[in-house]
Amino acid sequence: MTPLPAGPPLAWYLGLSAVVFLIGVVGVLVRRNALIIFMSIELMLNAANLAFVAFSHYLHSLDGQIFVFFVMTVAAAEVAVGLAIIVNLFRLRETVYVDEVNILKG
């Protein structure tokens, strides 16, 4: 079992993570379907996870991977509750478009 040779530098992973995070941000800003907004949030969480794992590899410390594990747990909990809210919203208003949910608008 020989370790793999050194891969691309850390900065590449951080750049990739930043780009994916940005795509998630744009998705939240541009789309109005609540489910797609949710998917964009998942993209952002995963971009952060990628940065964690990259740092964990390059800093020779496994704590980053443990943190990714916790992030995934919280993401799973968040998706379960969020999708329940969206389903309930659809039952009440027959829509999942966030700009049609304007009951709090003054």
Next chain:
Amino acid sequence: MTVALFAVFATVLVASSLMVVLHRHPVTCALFLVLAFCSLAALYLVLQAQFVALVQILVYAGAIMVLFLFVLMYLNLKRDLEEGLHHQVRRVIGWGMGGLLLVEGVLLFRPEWAVGPLGRETPQAVHAAGNTEMVGRLLYSRYLFPFELTSLVLLVAMVGAVVIGKGRRRRGDEEAA
């Protein structure tokens, strides 16, 4: 070799996450998100984080995306209607903000990073002991308390999802009450 793998999976990841944001049909978006998660898992394998890669496939591409697809099926959504001046303005603002952040990121980007002191878990040591075993040891020693707390988080989320998803009672019951 690893550089080539990184390039391939990074391209797939960026392309599929762009499709998630751009595609009109929610089901197609969800399937592209699965592709993005799978390429991310491959990147974790390139980083020699086998445990995280497998959990990524099982939890994200498996459990979470199945939940998404169930809800999409349940709601039976059609293609998104995004026309009119309002949506044009929103799109311009959104992509403008994204472009601004990208410029900022490019300006901040440095090819070399001054990293802190290195830890004890060198790739060689982890490789010798096995990634999953090392992660498991850490999880059940230094991170035991947070690990136990995650069970509470999941329990609360489960109860919350059931209570919220059950919805209100039928209209007649509500008026009668």
